[in-house]
Amino acid sequence: MTPTAKTSVAPTAAPTPVAAAAKKVVQQTATTAAAAAPAPTPTAASKKVVSAPAAAEPAAKASSAKAKKAGKPAEAKTASKAASKARKVAAKDVQKEAKEAAKEAKPKKPKLVRDSFTIPKDEYAVIDMLKLRAAKLDHPVKKSELLRAGLKLLATLDDQQLQAALKAVPAIKTGRPKA
DSSP states (O other): OOOOOOOOOOOOOOOOHHHHHHHHHHHHHHHHHHSSOOOOOTTTTSSSOOOOOHHHHOOOOOOOOHHHTTTOHHHHHHHHHHHHHHHHHHHHHHHHHHHHHHHHSOOOOOOOOOOOOOOHHHHHHHHHHHHHHHHHHTOOOOHHHHHHHHHHHHHSSSSSHHHHHHSSSSSOOOOOOOO
């Protein structure tokens, strides 16, 4: 078996942005490897103007094939080393892009706000009763979860119902209670 410079990556599944980027990197590095190899003699077929990524793969294969025919194993080794280096670089780039994609895919956690408030003792006791009821229903909750659930329920009320609920709660003096 003779070493060849293989520059294309065979996709195993539907092409993804990460796979497309990896393929592009491999083609670009193959172009640089082909430039390092001796240039083939110009022919009528090679004088065609073709885009760089599309022309990179045949040029790399042609240069490695001519190196074999000319009996220059050192240049073929150089081309194969460049191709293996290109694959390693492409693999690292794919891993980096996969990590970045994973970071973008994670939903951001909402910002939390810490607050304190004053509440009468009898209404505070209702929080404890509701916590016990939730525990009996096999769903233990924290005070903050109960308050957030109550806010969600208040948000569903129409204007008249909300006004009635607010009138049922007496206004209290704000600030720290005196001991």
